[in-house]
Amino acid sequence: MRLPLVLILFLVLRCLTAGALAQAVRWEPSDADPAELILIFENCSPNGEPRLPAIEGVQADRTGQGTRTEFNNFRRTDYVQLTYRLRTRSNTPVSIPAFDVKTDKGDLRVPAFKTAGAARNPSLDSAASSQLVPGNTTLWAGEVFPLLYTLDVNRRNFSQLETNPDWSASPLVAEDWSKPEPGERVINGEAKLNIVYRTRAYAKSPGPLALNPVTQIVRLQTGSIGFGLFQQPRLERLSVESARPALTIRALPAPAPSGFGGAVGQFKLVSKVVPEKAAVGEPVTWTLELSGTGNWPDLSGLPQRDVSNDFQVVQPKAKRTPSDGKLFEVTLAEDVVLVPTKPGTYSLGPVNYAYFDPKTGTYKSISAPRTTVTITPPAAPQFSVTPGSGAQTPDPIASSLTAASPPAAPKPPMATPAAPAGIPRDPLPGTGTASAPLWSRTLLLGLLSPAAGLLFFWTWLAIRRAQQTDPLRPRREARSRLATTLAQLRTSGDSTSPLATLNAQPQPQSLLLRWQHDAAILWQLTHAAPPASALLSAGDATPSSRSSPAPDTSAWATLWLESDRTLYGPASALPSDWIARADAALTAKRVPGFNPLRLFLPRNLLPFAALLLLALFLPAPLPAGEPAADYTAGKFSAAEKSWREALAKNPTDWTAHHNLSLALAQQDKLGEAAAHAAAAFVQNPSHPAVRWHLAHVSEKAGYAPPPLAPFLRPTAQQTLAQLASPATWQHLLLAATCLTALALAGLLARTYGHRSRAVAVTAFTLLPLSLLLAVAAIVSWRTYATTADASAVVAWRAGTLRSIPTEADTTQKTTPLPAGSVALVTKSFLGWQQLSFENGQTGWVRKEELVPLWK
Numbered sequence: 001m002r003l004p005l006v007l008i009l010f011l012v013l014r015c016l017t018a019g020a021l022a023q024a025v026r027w028e029p030s031d032a033d034p035a036e037l038i039l040i041f042e043n044c045s046p047n048g049e050p051r052l053p054a055i056e057g058v059q060a061d062r063t064g065q066g067t068r069t070e071f072n073n074f075r076r077t078d079y080v081q082l083t084y085r086l087r088t089r090s091n092t093p094v095s096i097p098a099f100d101v102k103t104d105k106g107d108l109r110v111p112a113f114k115t116a117g118a119a120r121n122p123s124l125d126s127a128a129s130s131q132l133v134p135g136n137t138t139l140w141a142g143e144v145f146p147l148l149y150t151l152d153v154n155r156r157n158f159s160q161l162e163t164n165p166d167w168s169a170s171p172l173v174a175e176d177w178s179k180p181e182p183g184e185r186v187i188n189g190e191a192k193l194n195i196v197y198r199t200r201a202y203a204k205s206p207g208p209l210a211l212n213p214v215t216q217i218v219r220l221q222t223g224s225i226g227f228g229l230f231q232q233p234r235l236e237r238l239s240v241e242s243a244r245p246a247l248t249i250r251a252l253p254a255p256a257p258s259g260f261g262g263a264v265g266q267f268k269l270v271s272k273v274v275p276e277k278a279a280v281g282e283p284v285t286w287t288l289e290l291s292g293t294g295n296w297p298d299l300s301g302l303p304q305r306d307v308s309n310d311f312q313v314v315q316p317k318a319k320r321t322p323s324d325g326k327l328f329e330v331t332l333a334e335d336v337v338l339v340p341t342k343p344g345t346y347s348l349g350p351v352n353y354a355y356f357d358p359k360t361g362t363y364k365s366i367s368a369p370r371t372t373v374t375i376t377p378p379a380a381p382q383f384s385v386t387p388g389s390g391a392q393t394p395d396p397i398a399s400s401l402t403a404a405s406p407p408a409a410p411k412p413p414m415a416t417p418a419a420p421a422g423i424p425r426d427p428l429p430g431t432g433t434a435s436a437p438l439w440s441r442t443l444l445l446g447l448l449s450p451a452a453g454l455l456f457f458w459t460w461l462a463i464r465r466a467q468q469t470d471p472l473r474p475r476r477e478a479r480s481r482l483a484t485t486l487a488q489l490r491t492s493g494d495s496t497s498p499l500a501t502l503n504a505q506p507q508p509q510s511l512l513l514r515w516q517h518d519a520a521i522l523w524q525l526t527h528a529a530p531p532a533s534a535l536l537s538a539g540d541a542t543p544s545s546r547s548s549p550a551p552d553t554s555a556w557a558t559l560w561l562e563s564d565r566t567l568y569g570p571a572s573a574l575p576s577d578w579i580a581r582a583d584a585a586l587t588a589k590r591v592p593g594f595n596p597l598r599l600f601l602p603r604n605l606l607p608f609a610a611l612l613l614l615a616l617f618l619p620a621p622l623p624a625g626e627p628a629a630d631y632t633a634g635k636f637s638a639a640e641k642s643w644r645e646a647l648a649k650n651p652t653d654w655t656a657h658h659n660l661s662l663a664l665a666q667q668d669k670l671g672e673a674a675a676h677a678a679a680a681f682v683q684n685p686s687h688p689a690v691r692w693h694l695a696h697v698s699e700k701a702g703y704a705p706p707p708l709a710p711f712l713r714p715t716a717q718q719t720l721a722q723l724a725s726p727a728t729w730q731h732l733l734l735a736a737t738c739l740t741a742l743a744l745a746g747l748l749a750r751t752y753g754h755r756s757r758a759v760a761v762t763a764f765t766l767l768p769l770s771l772l773l774a775v776a777a778i779v780s781w782r783t784y785a786t787t788a789d790a791s792a793v794v795a796w797r798a799g800t801l802r803s804i805p806t807e808a809d810t811t812q813k814t815t816p817l818p819a820g821s822v823a824l825v826t827k828s829f830l831g832w833q834q835l836s837f838e839n840g841q842t843g844w845v846r847k848e849e850l851v852p853l854w855k
Contacts, residue, residue: 023105027096027113030083036063037096037115041080044103050082053099059087059239086115087238126190128153130242132167132214138248141206142264142295143358144328147174147199149214151240155184155191159219159235165197167214173297174201175327200328202264202295206251214242252356257363259303263355265294265328271368273348280378284311284338286348288368291331294355296322302334303353308346310375312339319830340375347372451741466598475591478521482586485515490579512563512574515582519560522589532561555585631659636666651855654683658690665697671819674701675796675851678708682787682853685711685722703820705794707785721780726788733777739770786822786838793835793850795821801843805832817845825852 023044030036037060039050052060064083069076086094098112128151135146149165165177181196203209216239223234252264270289278284288302301318318334340346351368467473492508525534535557559582566574631639643660646653657680664673677694684690695712698704704712711718724732746763786792801817823835832844 023103023108025101025103025108025110027110029116033085034116035086037084037086037113039082039084039110041082041103043078044105044108045080046082047102047104050101051099052084053097055094055096057088058094059237060084061087061237085236126154127157127220128218128238128240130214130216130240132211132242132245134211134245134247137246138250139203140250140264140356140358140361141204141252142202142262142298142356144200144202144265144293144295147201149177149197149199149242151195151197151216151218152185152187152192153195153218153220155193157220157222158193159221159233161195162217162219162237165214165216168212169201170212171205171209172201172203172211173295173327175199176325202328203247203249204295204298206249209247209249210244211247213244216240253361253363256356257354257365259352259365260354260356260363261299261303263294263299263353264358265292265355266357266359267292267294267353267355267366269351269353269366269368271349271351271371273371273373276371277374277376278340279376280340280343282340284340284373286336286338286371287333288336288351289331289333290353293329296320296328296330296332299332302332303351305336305349305351307336307338307348310340310342310344310346312341313337314339321830343375343377345372345374451738463596466596466601467594470594470598472592473594475522475524476593478518479586479589479591482515482518482522485511485518486579486582486586489515509567512567516560516563519556522591523556532557532564535560555581556589559585631663631666636663639663640667651852652683654680654687654690657683658687658693661693661697665700670697670701671703672796672851673697674703674820675705675794678705678787678794679851679853681708681711682784682792683725685725691722701819703818705787705820705822707787707822710783717779717783720776721783724780726781726784729777729781733774733781736770736774736777739766740774743767743770786824787853789824790854791825792822792853793825793833794853795819795823795845795849796851797849799845799849801835801841801845803843805829805834805844815843817843825850 024042025044026040026042028038028040030038061084062082063085064081066081066083068079068081070079071077088094093115095114096112099110100107101110130149130151133148133150135148139145149167151165161180167177176199178198181198183194183196185192185194218238218240219235220238221233222236224232268291270291272287272289274285274287286305288305290302307313314337316335316337318332321331321333323329347370349368349370352365353367354363354365356362357364489508489511492511520530523535535553559578562575562578630636630642640660640663643656643663646656647660650656657676661673661676661680664670664676674694674697677690677697680690681694691711694704694708698712711722714722721729743763743766746759747767781788795817796819798819799817801815803812803814806812821837823837825833826836826842827834828847829844831847833847833850834842834844835850836842
């Protein structure tokens, strides 16, 4: 019984160790189809997709994969088979050179292989063809010419375009291909689908030139597989390659005119000087603008301009503005700031620009006309005033202005160079220590400080308003002015008789009138010219203070009567003791002071409280409804335009974002539709239609912004956060902070002996609720991550993140920018926006590739 057991164990070990045998990779022909080859991996498997060597005129498409295992003489061999279909337009056998392939056992060498016959499918030869047609075959060096690429495919065989045209423009300089223009035509009785692509290009150097072919892969239907209900179309991939048109590039005629910088095309030069009349020190802007169609990538700049040495020149970098999607239609503008230092008449220009016109085959020159600029001396300072010769009393203010020194001449503006483009910086020296996070109590005090400051500010405003609305304020001010008036009367006369000659002294007379005016206010007399008897009746109506007796109104009446006689009667002098008696009467007349408790009156507290409540709880206006007639009528482009205009006026209109996303999705603009759906969601995540559409369009577009992806399958945290927008959660956090401060104030009052049961119950109930609201607001707000920032944007299509804001510099570092990336906009420059990502990465992207979430 032991011998069979040992034999069985030997056989098992033999089979298990068979994998340690040698590995190999080789080609074998397919028995089913001569156009198919099988790449066999023996005792190994491919590590990734094998990279086959490129063979001119041959296309290899992998059509299948399988595995099998063989046992031979107790030895196990495992095979992995990759089936490839070869396509060629020639009738000769195909030779595949030897190459290396990566496997799970390391790199292995595949030996060379040659097919027994031609791997050709004659039925596909005429199914598709393409042409690359230049606008002209004889061109000048630098001449921009049109290129037309057409693809003709049998209508009955066409399934879909698998790739865009693949073309290497070198050595030409070319624009990108236009969008495909589909059409139909009949060739030799066969209905063809005609697809047209357009571009423009130019050649830099003269000589004969053969253009590179254009390759495009199409998927064709060549029959069917199966039968009955299980029948399905048989699809095959075909690489269509165009011919190589020959061009003759002629050199530009010699000799070239003076000042020719290599421009070939049609151009226009405009010069403008603003202003044409200025004073010394005032800047004059000379703008030169060159525009047109030509070989702009080879043009460096504008022609130089001659300027007098009497000007200080500030010359910024020229601004190059290409037309949308057009490489050869550009406007180059340069603003030169001239600051004159001497008066006179100067000529600016003319400016000449030489270029070659390929249409006429001759050199041409365009000229911007001469402009005359008049520079006047600097204007005299307007604040220097010379006193007149008339016998007038000199004005002390005018005298001080006259004595002031004139201002210095205005300095010419200095050039502010643009900051260098971002590149890797030098390492920082030494070490750095970051501050530790704040403790919870410190953070709580920080949140309570604004509430305390607001309370003190409110109290200060209430006190000021209470002082302004105090009804006794005019009387107190009148009493103070009476004391000042009596002091001036005391010092207005001489030492023997202070008021001996009132008629000769207009100033004491005006002081008496001022005394009567303030006395009437003090005694609350409303008559325009009250008599002395009015003071006697006023004394009966004026309440006296509890701490002082009633004032002697008869003394005031006597003083009033004596002042009337002095002002309007024959007597021109007051009694000698009038001022002393007036001082005594004023001392006896008391006016109650300001009562600080008046700040608690409703009219002093409510104005600020009303403004505070209005700012916190006034609801934002709802966006106006936009008619959706165009959308329901199927005019999606018109609806898109209408909602884009609405967003331009109000970027936080979530309804417009949602509706625009719908219109874009109807036009298969799924990438931009998903970005606008994300903007509508962060602005109003509680709306069911907004949530559903975000999930729907994100699935169709193939991406969702990373911070919003968890909301598509929400957990408890996302379910709580989507109840409100990030801005609403911020407002709730502020409200929770105010409620916490109110609850703590109630507890503080209790510790000082305020034993009100209602206050205690309210404080102990409000404190945990406000803290719970604050925690929920913080967690929900942070759930939105980067999208909660006001400067957040979404890249709605895959693009390129550049180190500097230009596409002309091909040496700069770039990195792919996936669709759906969320970043913050830090700065803008000429249609470019700099983005900052959570990992600290920054870069520049075209503004039209971004959708702002908030503004």
